[in-house]
Amino acid sequence: MTSLAQAIPPGLASIAGARDAITTNEAAPIINRRPQTLRKWACLENGPIRPVRINGRLAWKVADLAKLLNGGE
Template sequence: MALKHKHKPITDDRLLLTTRETARLLGYAEQTLRKWALYENGPINPIRHGRTLRWSKAEVYKFACSQED
């Protein structure tokens, strides 16, 4: 039996995304985003809530659009 992973839709009312959602949108591995956060050297920086990382949806979309050029 194959496991099915369902993705929750990213709704317009949410301003912050999880690392998993951000990685899926950008096409990067989650670990890449965690390294950006750890070394503070990525093109976008997360917002920290304790040990939890959240990513600004506006910054994620801005970065994604800049990569299309």
């Protein structure tokens, strides 16, 4: 069975460090989208992943980004 640490792509791991979630501006280039696209996904609730809110700001779970990058939804 593959652990989550092995499933996280190296580029994502280097940006995330030890954090569980990253900002919109950090997440967008990883999945080859513009930050506004991620904000639209959050607003319309129609994207392949959903954000969490930390202190009123959008954050994207590293696990969800890794799953998306590895072909899952």
